[in-house]
Amino acid sequence: MSRVIGIGLAGFGTVGAGVYKNLLRNGPLLEQRTGARFEVRKIAVRDMAKPRDVQAPAELFTQSADDLLADPAIEVVVELMGGIDIPLAFVRKAIEAGKIVVTGNKALLAEHGAEIFELARDKRVPVFYEAAVAGGIPIIKSVREAFAGNRFEAIHGILNGTSNYILTRMTDEGLEFGPVLAEAQQLGYAEADPALDVNGWDAAHKAIILASLAYGFWIPPRDVLVEGIERVTASDIRFADELGYRIKLLATIKADEAGGIEVRVVPTLIPKAHMLASVGGVFNAVAVRGDVVGEAVFYGRGAGQDPTSSSVLGDLAEAAAFLQSPRQCVGFTSHGLYGRCKPVDRTISKYYLRLGVEDRPGVLAQIAGTLAKADIGILSVIQPEGLVDGSVPLVLTLHDAPYGPMKQTAEALASLPCVKGQPLLLHMETFS
Ligand SMILES: NC(=O)c1ccc[n+]([C@@H]2O[C@H](COP(=O)([O-])OP(=O)(O)OC[C@H]3O[C@@H](n4cnc5c(N)ncnc54)[C@H](OP(=O)(O)O)[C@@H]3O)[C@@H](O)[C@H]2O)c1
Incomplete structure (x- = not known):
């Protein structure tokens, strides 16, 4: 019975x-x-x-x-x-x-x-x-139970279908953010008020839950770096492509060697060869790296x-x-191994920086000098031909640097007379 x-x-x-x-x-x-x-x-x-x-x-x-x-x-x-x-x-x-x-x-x-x-x-x-x-992806049960014997080295996720749909259309068809969002709303993929989807907070809520479960304490939302996809342009997607990357709204959750936890949800350049780069349309995916299991990837429909x-x-x-049969597990188990977030300004990443600059000699030297003063090394420079909004795009990729000084340096660059408009600073994730 x-x-x-x-x-x-x-x-x-x-x-x-x-x-x-x-x-x-x-x-x-x-x-x-x-x-x-x-x-x-x-x-x-x-x-x-x-x-x-x-x-x-x-x-x-x-x-x-x-x-x-x-x-x-x-x-x-x-x-x-x-x-x-x-x-x-x-x-x-x-x-x-x-x-x-x-x-x-x-x-x-x-x-x-x-x-x-x-x-x-x-x-x-x-x-x-x-x-x-x-x-529909059973990631909570997996993190809570199936991986209970692992320390989580990192969890990366594409956790918002609407943002991923928009970025996929921008990538495949070279379209800009605004028209694709309007179309996604018409098709019912985006809400009438799409704010939480495109400003990163829907994905951030999910990342906070995953990170809290993985590291055994509740991550305060104020300790999470959250940025939406609104400022990513079709040109950024093209420049990233030339560099060998795709742009995704990526949740990155990881612990450093001292046990500080980093959670960020930001538009991120990821290598085209990584499995998450090929997650298209409204689909979600989560890649978990545990010290015992190694890499495990989950893929499926994230809503509906x-x-x-x-x-x-x-x-x-x-x-x-x-x-x-009542048992101890009540859906969330705290533990004492971790317990603190790494301050956002001290988190380390590689970066993509897109500037609009005047087309004259000496500009690159000024920019390189400002970066050098902050001890930020340049990995690569591309200067695509043609004008965008009256200035020449200059795209740099930058070596590992703490986020605080990197952000300040981007602001310092924005105030140089040779730099036009607001620079776009994006994280790059190499999954190493
Ligand atoms: N939609 C998805 O794909 C999805 C995926 C994952 C998680 N979620 C989460 O699941 C939850 C529900 O999402 P949804 O998309 O199903 O929302 P929804 O379509 O807006 O449905 C909300 C339901 O709750 C009822 N309701 C709202 N306020 C109420 C109140 N004060 N008292 C009694 N009933 C109330 C509404 O009543 P009426 O029908 O009379 O308006 C409606 O039936 C949300 O927390 C959402 O974040 C949704």
């Missing part, structure tokens, strides 16, 4: 409706695999009158998510409302009430993971969140109704296993 587990869905939008639909579709299979039959007993939405693509019995719907918490027949709540304040209050109350929480809310966990998991540990209530990072609900169904299976 299967155990029946009562589910409350808080949210019936893209993902919530997908979970309901796919529970109907694969519930019997899930039951055979887990010994549990999942029954959706309540669904909270904002607007009861809204027409819906996925149909569920009218009597399941409520406008108050608190009704899910008050129902003793609901053992697992699935938070898929979006936003931060309302889900935070809801998740807190769910844990207090002893209900297992499943959520896909990366913004909530990146901002409030520390307090949520402290409460979860105190109350011995699991919180599962596979859908919060990289949609079905891939994301696949991860939620996996979490429901976890919840069933917990109910059948």
Whole structure:
């Protein structure tokens, strides 16, 4: 006899409706695999009158998510409302009430993971969140469980499908950012308000969750370097190509030898030969380097109704296993090996620097001199022919340097009379 587990869905939008639909579709299979039959007993939405693509019995719907918490027949709540304040209050109350929480809310966990998991540990209530990072890719479970015997040397990820779609179109067709974004919005790949997608913060929320899980403490968002793809031009993509690189919005998570953790999500030049360079369109990928496993790469759909609900169904299976045999793991385990972030200004990288300069002798010497004063070495220089906005583009790649002095030097270069417009400084990742 299967155990029946009562589910409350808080949210019936893209993902919530997908979970309901796919529970109907694969519930019997899930039951055979887990010994549990999942029954959706309540669904909270904002607007009861809204027409819906996925149909569920009218009597399941409520406008108050608190009704899910008050129902003793609901053992697992699935938070898929979006936003931060309302889900935070809801998740807190769910844990207090002893209900297992499943959520896909990366913004909530990146901002409030520390307090949520402290409460979860105190109350011995699991919180599962596979859908919060990289949609259908099971990266949370892998980092938490499959790689539990590894020290993480580095994790790199392409974690935002919208940005990756835009950069892919810019690369393949030589288009500029603005028109591709407008088209992505029309096609529904980008939200009406695409800010979090293109300004890097959606990917940063996911990187914070991955880094926190890998290094055993909650990374404060203020310690993460985040930049969006808005300033990358079709010319930058072409120059990078000439140098043997692709530009990706890359999450880089790594520990230095002293145990300081670096997390950044910035447009980054990566060698064309690296596997992540060939991840195109809306796809996501995560490359994990562990001291025991070596390199492992995950690839798949990072968003969308079905891939994301696949991860939620996996979490429901976890919840069933917990109910059948409660165990220590509550979704996040802190440990004492690390515990501090490396200040962003002291993180080291190679860089790509694109300047607009006057077309006259002596300019290169002035620029080289400014870089030399800051002890920043030049790796290569290309000066493509032709004018861009009335100045000549000058593209330099630069040796490893700390970010703080590098940024200051880029500002110093911008103030030279021979330099026109704002320089573009991008990180380069060689994965060494
Ligand atoms: N979409 C994806 O591909 C994806 C992928 C990974 C993670 N996620 C995460 O999953 C979560 C849900 O995303 P989504 O795309 O499914 O969002 P969505 O389509 O906007 O759906 C949100 C749902 O929550 C309901 N809701 C909002 N506020 C509520 C409240 N105060 N009380 C009760 N119900 C409320 C809405 O009700 P109405 O239907 O009445 O408006 C709607 O059904 C977000 O945290 C998102 O970051 C999404």
